Amino acid sequence: MAIVSPGFSGRRQSADVQLPPGQYLTEDFPVLTAGPTPRVPTDRWELTVNTEAGQKYTWSWQQLIELPAEKITTDIHCVTKWSKLGTRWKGVSLDVLLEEVETAADFALVQSYGGYTTNLPLEDLLDGQAWIAYRYDDDDITPEHGGPARLLVPHLYFWKSAKWVRGIQLLLEDEPGFWETAGYHDYGDPWREQRYQGD
Amino acid sequence: MSDHVDGNALAGDLREIFAVDLTVATGQCAGCGYRGSVASLRVYQNAPGVVARCPHCEEVVLRLVRAPGRAWLDLRGTVSLEIPLQA
Numbered sequence: 001m002a003i004v005s006p007g008f009s010g011r012r013q014s015a016d017v018q019l020p021p022g023q024y025l026t027e028d029f030p031v032l033t034a035g036p037t038p039r040v041p042t043d044r045w046e047l048t049v050n051t052e053a054g055q056k057y058t059w060s061w062q063q064l065i066e067l068p069a070e071k072i073t074t075d076i077h078c079v080t081k082w083s084k085l086g087t088r089w090k091g092v093s094l095d096v097l098l099e100e101v102e103t104a105a106d107f108a109l110v111q112s113y114g115g116y117t118t119n120l121p122l123e124d125l126l127d128g129q130a131w132i133a134y135r136y137d138d139d140d141i142t143p144e145h146g147g148p149a150r151l152l153v154p155h156l157y158f159w160k161s162a163k164w165v166r167g168i169q170l171l172l173e174d175e176p177g178f179w180e181t182a183g184y185h186d187y188g189d190p191w192r193e194q195r196y197q198g199d
Numbered sequence: 200m201s202d203h204v205d206g207n208a209l210a211g212d213l214r215e216i217f218a219v220d221l222t223v224a225t226g227q228c229a230g231c232g233y234r235g236s237v238a239s240l241r242v243y244q245n246a247p248g249v250v251a252r253c254p255h256c257e258e259v260v261l262r263l264v265r266a267p268g269r270a271w272l273d274l275r276g277t278v279s280l281e282i283p284l285q286a
């Protein structure tokens with residue numbers, strides 16, 4: 001049996017990869033949840049985009065998975081300080097979903113089955129930075145990890161990647177979401193360590 | 200003379216209230232009106248903060264986020280807390 005010093009392997013990992021400040025590497029995929037896990041059958045699932053002018057765009061599950069999808073391999077960073085490298089997803093870019101949407105909005109409030117919300121500037125959902133993901137590691141996304149579909153916006157702390165996504169409200173003014181109204185940072189850039197308000 | 204004073208006037212009352220064990224307080228849910236002890240709430244703590252939900256309607260009644268050197272307490276889901284005190 002080989003004896004490996006955890007301290008040694010830890011140093012090697014942190015030397016090989018650059019993590020945002022204050023983060024540590026994890027191999028597993030911790031499940032964080034602020035409430036009971038919603039279980040939404042895909043035949044009753046839908047995604048709605050509401051604009052600031054009151055226009056509504058809706059996609060059924062079938063319509064979602066028929067849209068052009070991308071495979072995404074990305075590092076993710078949770079505000080509780082774990083980071084996971086090279087996670088593999090499949091989903092539809094928000095560029096595709098929002099292409100037809102007429103809006104003058106600068107902000108988005110993302111809404112989930114179960115009542116969770118999170119906010120971000122609309123521009124952070126565009127230009128290849130965000131997806132509605134429905135596959136993880138070549139499998140359906142489990143309900144515990146936000147399935148059937150979750151937002152994936154990996155350049156921000158992972159609380160912004162709302163599980164069980166069901167809608168996006170486009171807004172002219174910023175409207176803080178679930179954690180953003182309870183002390184967490186409005187934007188949440190892990191590379192600037194924007195964990196809490198005022199960071 | 201002003202009709203109000205600043206929040207420092209709350210110091211005595213709040214110190215008395217927040218020093219007690221709040222799990223024995225009776226809270227009323229803003230979502231459904233259910234009344235029950237704080238100890239009876241459903242608490243989710245594998246999260247960026249602590250989230251307490253009503254055992255009747257599952258709405259959030261209390262959230263607590265701790266950061267180094269500060270904490271946020273959000274009670275917007277609670278109509279009121281009835282806190283037993285020494286008579």
Ligand SMILES: [Zn+2]
Binds near residue numbers: 255258
């Ligand atoms: Zn309730």
